[in-house]
Amino acid sequence: MRKPVIAGNWKMYKTPAETAGFFEKFRPLVAQSSHCEIVICPPFTNLAAAVEAANGTAIAIGAQNIAWAKEGAFTGEISGPMICAAGATYTIVGHSERRQYFGETEETVLQRTLAALEFGLQPIVCVGERLEERQDGRTEEVLLRQFHHGIAGLNGEQFAQIVIAYEPVWAIGTGMTATPEIAAEAHRVIREQARARFGHEAGDALRILYGGSVKPENASSLMAQAEIDGTLVGGASLDPVGFAAIVNY
Numbered sequence: 001m002r003k004p005v006i007a008g009n010w011k012m013y014k015t016p017a018e019t020a021g022f023f024e025k026f027r028p029l030v031a032q033s034s035h036c037e038i039v040i041c042p043p044f045t046n047l048a049a050a051v052e053a054a055n056g057t058a059i060a061i062g063a064q065n066i067a068w069a070k071e072g073a074f075t076g077e078i079s080g081p082m083i084c085a086a087g088a089t090y091t092i093v094g095h096s097e098r099r100q101y102f103g104e105t106e107e108t109v110l111q112r113t114l115a116a117l118e119f120g121l122q123p124i125v126c127v128g129e130r131l132e133e134r135q136d137g138r139t140e141e142v143l144l145r146q147f148h149h150g151i152a153g154l155n156g157e158q159f160a161q162i163v164i165a166y167e168p169v170w171a172i173g174t175g176m177t178a179t180p181e182i183a184a185e186a187h188r189v190i191r192e193q194a195r196a197r198f199g200h201e202a203g204d205a206l207r208i209l210y211g212g213s214v215k216p217e218n219a220s221s222l223m224a225q226a227e228i229d230g231t232l233v234g235g236a237s238l239d240p241v242g243f244a245a246i247v248n249y
Contacts (some may be wrong), residue, residue, distance in 0.1 A: 002207050004223065005163055005230035006247045007039040007124060008237025009064060009092060009211075014042060016049035022240050023053030029244035030059070036230065038247055039090050039124075040237065044078050051087030062090025065098060066121065068111035080119030091116050092232075093123045094150060096169045106149030113151070117158050124163045124209065124232065125151060127190065131170035139168075140189050147193045159198045164190060164208045165232040171212030173234060180218075180225045183210045187227035216245035223249045 014022065019042055030038060041062040042050045050061045067077035083091060093116060094109035109125065116123040127150070129142040143166075154162070166186050168178050178186070187208045195203030210222055211232030222228055237243045 002205065002229045004036040005039060005124075005207055005209055006036050006249075007062070007090070007092075007165075007209065007230065007232045008041065008243055009095070009232055009234050010040070010042045010046075010238060011064070011097070011234060012043060013238055014046060016046050019046040019049040020053050022238075023050070023059075026240035026244055027053075027057055027059070029240065030247050031057070033244075033247050034058070036247065041090065041092055044083075044086075047083070047086035047088050060090055061088045062092060062124070063088050063121075064092050064095070066091045066093065066112050066116050066123075068108065068115045070115075070119075080115050080121055083121060084119055089120075089122060091121045091123055092126065092165075094126045096126060096128055096167055096172055100169070106146055109146075109150035110153045113154065113162065114158070117154075117161055122161060122163065124165050126165045126167050126211070126232070127151075128167040128169050128186075128212075134168065134170060139186060143186060143189050144193060147190060147197075152193075152197050156198050156202060159194070159202060160205065162206075163230075164206065165211050166190060166208055167211035167232065173213070175213055177213040177215075177218055178210070180221050180228070183212075183222060184225040184227040187225075191227065214246060216242050219246040219249040 039060045063083045067079045093112045098104040113123045127146040129139045194206045207229040209230040209232045214231045214233045
């Protein structure tokens, strides 16, 4: 039985003070929510505030990115040991905005995933197609490429520790949401690849989240799909009441 993960990606929003205010409202709303793992990924500058605010709860804190190096001359990057020292336990890897705006490739996704695992962080590895790729009927081709070049390079032990998030790029922040059936079909493609590469048992155990304009209104219909093991929520995770409603789908 795969335990769902409901993760919030705050992107470039909120200060440490706003983070504390969010948790003050959010914590009591999810205090009894043991049916899923809850992860919140604030900006790097808010990690310590989020960890402090989540202390004593089951809410995990994650980073939004991770450097592939332990340390060195990498201006602007944040390493695994730094993230761990702040108290985070998860990190997002390969988000479509990192791919679109900051030159992330399948190869760097693999490097960052390996770094997360090396330093004891659980990576949420993102995959997904752009609108033109879906319109051209290339969704499966894109997912296969992203899997083979960005995930298949892991060994079995490493693969068992990751979470994958399917994010159709055309649905992120656009208000457009993949129907539960479209999302589930993409999840099936990913799971089939996982079974083929890492074995049936590993593929069955893999948790695959859906991300792309998830809201309280559509969370339950998405989660009703057997192939969907949770959500990676963007804008809707910024509101404590709305995000709690998604957690408690």
